[in-house]
Amino acid sequence: KEKPKPSEKEKVAPEVPLMPKTQEEVPVKVYKLAPVDFTDELPAVGTVKSVPALELKFETNGIIKTMNVKEGDKVRKGNILATLDPRDVKLEIQWAQSKLNAAQAEYNAALKRYQVIKRLYEVGANIKDRLDQAQAELDVAKSKIEVAHKELALSKAKMEKLKLKAPADGIIGKREKDVGEFITPNDVILTLLEPENTYVEVGIIEKDIYKIKTGQRVKVKVDTYPTRIFFGYVENIFPEIDERTRTMNVRIRVLDPGRLLKPGMFARADIAVFSKRNALVVPSISVAIQRGAYYAGVVENNKVAYKRVAVEYITTDYAVIKKGLAPGDLVITETPGMKRLKSGTGVKIIETQEKLF
Known part of the structure; x- marks a missing residue:
């Protein structure tokens, strides 16, 4: 039988499908990417040491006629320091x-x-x-x-x-002989301290050895001068590892024209193992690895997007981005529970960080 048609009173409005509930936006914190000068420093400890003073001698016998310097005098290469009776x-x-x-x-x-x-x-x-x-x-x-x-x-x-000349720039250390004394080629007349004769020797643990290169800039501090920083550079990397400490010794040449550093002082060094001006740096937590590639999460149009990036240098705290991001990108730095959000997830920015450090 045919189903009876409803009367006019029984007629109702056509059924309207229900709208899905709006997905709640996830609160996130972001860093607005901007170029910065970035340096990663490797801390190390060691001891202040010094290159032995140069012993200056005449090449012939004779009686000292003039002595032109005293202890502590600064001299230049080629200066006549003393002469023999001619x-x-x-x-x-x-x-x-x-x-x-x-x-x-x-x-x-x-x-x-x-x-x-x-x-x-x-x-x-x-x-x-x-x-x-x-x-x-x-x-x-x-x-x-x-x-x-x-x-x-x-x-x-x-x-x-008959002329005793300075073989290099430096400071007169000791004056061993004086005017009127008879000397031979075996006699030390003066000692010369080179201006850069001070260095610091530090030990680098095995896992960090690959980071050290000669010429890297170094900042050195000692307890005697707690507010002063001495600057230097990595001069030499020793070829062998100390079996007892499992460290490799590194020599740091320190600029100390005032000769404030003394052999035996305990020293703390910060070695600049990586440095770049106008670098694009993000927190390392903002970078993830998937199938051997790096990705960084950013906010675009209030949604999560993942960009493939090339990482030039990475530490526990920061990653230097070589390509894949641009200044002004909003890089996600914090999510609820620090969980990774899916691409396309709607988000609400609750804090924008303008400075990274």
Whole structure:
């Protein structure tokens, strides 16, 4: 049977489907990405040490005539620090000069005789033997001049050896001898402290050794000067690991022109293992790894979006982004329970961080 049609009174409005409940937006905190100067420092502890002072000696015997410096004086490379009495060497130079003059006079006379005999021979005189003899005498006289020149040069070189010069820039340490004393080449006259002779030796644990490179900038502090920072650089990385401590020694050259650092002081060093200006840095918690690739969560149009990023450097706290993000991106830094949100999830920003550190 046909179903009876409803009367006008029984007719009702057509059924309207129910709207799904609006999904509640998830509260999140974000960091507004901006370029920053970023440096990652590796802390290390060690001991202040110093390069042995240079011992300055004369190259010859003699009596000290002048001493031009005192302990603590700053000197430049090439400065004359002390001299020996030059009287004996001056006499030697005078004697060598007189020998040269005599040899020159002998040569001039031999040359004149040779020229006269040669002219006679050229016009037909039968004096070949005399010409050969004159030539031999001329050669001997010439060799005497050469010997005299060498002797004079050696004597003058001795005069230079009477000067004690600074081999490098530095500070005079000890003054071991004084004016009037007789010295030999074995005697230490002065000691010279180089301005950069101070260094710090620190131990780096095995897992951090790969981070250390020569030339890296370092900040050093010691307890004696708690508010002062000494700057330096990684000068040398020792090739072997200490079996007892499982650390590798690293030498840090420290700039200490005032010579405040003393050997034996306990030192704390911060080694700049990574540094970049105008870097895009995000909290490392904002970066996740999926199938071998890095992704960073951002807020776009009030929804979660994940961008694939290239990470240049990462630490426990921060990640330096090489590409994939741009200044102004709103990077998610905190979610309820720190759970990862699905892409497309609606969110509400409850806090925007403008500065990372």
